[in-house]
Amino acid sequence: MEIYAQILVSGFSLGSFYALIALGFSLIFGVTRAFNLAHGELIILSGYLAYAFWKFSGLSPYWSIPVCLLVMPGAALLLNLLVRRLKAPFELNSLVVTFGLALFLQNSMLFLFSADYRLIQPETVHFFQVPGLPVNLTENQLMLLLLSLAATAAVHGVLHGTFLGKALRAAIQDRQAALLAGINVGRIGMIAFALGGMLIGLAGPLYAQTMYLHPAAGLEATLLAIVITIFAGVGSTRGILAGGWLLGVAESLAAFVLGAGWRELVSALLLISLLVFRPQGIVLKSGT
Amino acid sequence: MLSKIKLTAITAVAAVVGLAVWPLVFGEADFYYQIFGMACFYGVLAIAWNIYALSGAISLGHAAFFGLGAYGSALLCHYGQWSPVITIPLGAATGAAFGVLWGVFFRNLRGVYLGLATLASVEIPKVIIDNWGSVTFGSLGIVGIASLPDLSLFGLEIPFGHSLKAQYYLLLLFLALAGLIHYSSLFSRWGWALRAIRENETAAVMAGVDIFRRRFEALILSSYLTGLCGALYAHLIGLIEPALVFNLHISALPLVLSIFGGRFALLGPVLGALILYPLDQLVLQPRLPTGHEAVYGLVLIMTIFFFPKGVATWLLKPRPAVWK
Numbered sequence: 372m373e374i375y376a377q378i379l380v381s382g383f384s385l386g387s388f389y390a391l392i393a394l395g396f397s398l399i400f401g402v403t404r405a406f407n408l409a410h411g412e413l414i415i416l417s418g419y420l421a422y423a424f425w426k427f428s429g430l431s432p433y434w435s436i437p438v439c440l441l442v443m444p445g446a447a448l449l450l451n452l453l454v455r456r457l458k459a460p461f462e463l464n465s466l467v468v469t470f471g472l473a474l475f476l477q478n479s480m481l482f483l484f485s486a487d488y489r490l491i492q493p494e495t496v497h498f499f500q501v502p503g504l505p506v507n508l509t510e511n512q513l514m515l516l517l518l519s520l521a522a523t524a525a526v527h528g529v530l531h532g533t534f535l536g537k538a539l540r541a542a543i544q545d546r547q548a549a550l551l552a553g554i555n556v557g558r559i560g561m562i563a564f565a566l567g568g569m570l571i572g573l574a575g576p577l578y579a580q581t582m583y584l585h586p587a588a589g590l591e592a593t594l595l596a597i598v599i600t601i602f603a604g605v606g607s608t609r610g611i612l613a614g615g616w617l618l619g620v621a622e623s624l625a626a627f628v629l630g631a632g633w634r635e636l637v638s639a640l641l642l643i644s645l646l647v648f649r650p651q652g653i654v655l656k657s658g659t
Numbered sequence: 660m661l662s663k664i665k666l667t668a669i670t671a672v673a674a675v676v677g678l679a680v681w682p683l684v685f686g687e688a689d690f691y692y693q694i695f696g697m698a699c700f701y702g703v704l705a706i707a708w709n710i711y712a713l714s715g716a717i718s719l720g721h722a723a724f725f726g727l728g729a730y731g732s733a734l735l736c737h738y739g740q741w742s743p744v745i746t747i748p749l750g751a752a753t754g755a756a757f758g759v760l761w762g763v764f765f766r767n768l769r770g771v772y773l774g775l776a777t778l779a780s781v782e783i784p785k786v787i788i789d790n791w792g793s794v795t796f797g798s799l800g801i802v803g804i805a806s807l808p809d810l811s812l813f814g815l816e817i818p819f820g821h822s823l824k825a826q827y828y829l830l831l832l833f834l835a836l837a838g839l840i841h842y843s844s845l846f847s848r849w850g851w852a853l854r855a856i857r858e859n860e861t862a863a864v865m866a867g868v869d870i871f872r873r874r875f876e877a878l879i880l881s882s883y884l885t886g887l888c889g890a891l892y893a894h895l896i897g898l899i900e901p902a903l904v905f906n907l908h909i910s911a912l913p914l915v916l917s918i919f920g921g922r923f924a925l926l927g928p929v930l931g932a933l934i935l936y937p938l939d940q941l942v943l944q945p946r947l948p949t950g951h952e953a954v955y956g957l958v959l960i961m962t963i964f965f966f967p968k969g970v971a972t973w974l975l976k977p978r979p980a981v982w983k
Binding site for chain 2: 380406408453456457458460462463466467468470472473474475476477478479480481482483486530539582587590594609628632633635636638639640644646647
């Protein structure tokens, strides 16, 4: 029993992080219809940035978060410049171009950081007892949970509480109608990329503290983001959170029941099943 | 004035003759045999990818067929103790069997969604082979796979097993055969049906094209040919492991080569392979031992922006009359 409570809690913490990973993808895809296959690679890049900063500055790993939060939106905006110039068929072209970008980033990271596995490891590990449950959380897991939830809540707040959020949601729902209503869709797309870049920036350092960084690790994160986005439909923060939790718990369970090697299969199988059996999931009422 | 078809045919014949004759002029050069042999090999892989792409499908997961072909042949060779001559065509069928699964499960997916599904599907055989250690040797991979047997033909010994020159000619022959398959897929009635599906599915149905069957046939041909490449690779290199043969690069390379060369042109995929691979190996690899493959990503991005139809189509584009 105890072990299942532990799995549930760590799956929950991991799932919140998955939701954070998916949120950036979903925002960018929803607003601009650009399929960013390099999403995971950008997160890994941000992770390496955090690792390098932690290694050379000697500060607490959390100081790398503001650095990544500043740098990664820049990278995302560059990507926006690239993607905006694409011709029709836009979705397929964006898929192929970002696939190329993913290859480029993977190999550049291989060159810069070598193929070794890297992890930000604090010297001392603090444990926290979860009240009412026989479960221990490490400081890492706790921060992962809190920061992911805070970021998701912040995005939810922006989307549903501000005028900008209204414009973003309008662009997600129907680009043409948003244009007719006087929304500058191009600029809104830029803002979506910048926000997505900030989410990528936050996800990187957290990734580097939780999972091993490896130049080829990005694909798995990209698949995760796509699975959750398709499950939730674009632009639904609550759906993304629910999807992230389900996936996190499912992966933790699979790793416990079948063995850690089978964990990677969960997101791939889920993605294929969602695409095959629920193809309408990702397309909103009026797709363009 | 030369027509496009004639020009293409002359280029193709000239290229094959050129590739066949240069070793006679320059003598022994194992390094170049290896590089141009592999360029021919990737040319076949690009053609295999392109046959499926003729129907409009952009696959991001051909590594699944490649890896299954490699494992199929290597395991048959290991457990059955058969000659690679038999296990290569049989092992490649494992790739085609996975192609059948794609054809059945992905039949309603198009465009981006098909691309995503194919990308994710590579994980399935990879994770299974990784974890089924008792049969597949798991993530350690298989080492010491039997090399290709030597062939004696009319008293002439052809050492495919250890001579890079013999292997080079074998791969060149393989490329020429694949080129013929590509030619007949492009210009047969069957090929026109495929291209009709790519351009407009509804119109193709109205014209009497059985879109499910044509697409399925293209997929099977493409996956078998890719499986064949994988099986050949296992015996040429002698060792395979899941991370190597199910690598993202194996999926990416034929896509990059075809799109760069021109996926609508007969010689496009081959041109891509013969230009890019030697460029990568001869120019970039010595300078950047790790990470030189970044060039494929860059080339893919640039091609989409500057030559969306590929270099071959761009070269064959009708010029203003003054240029003729």
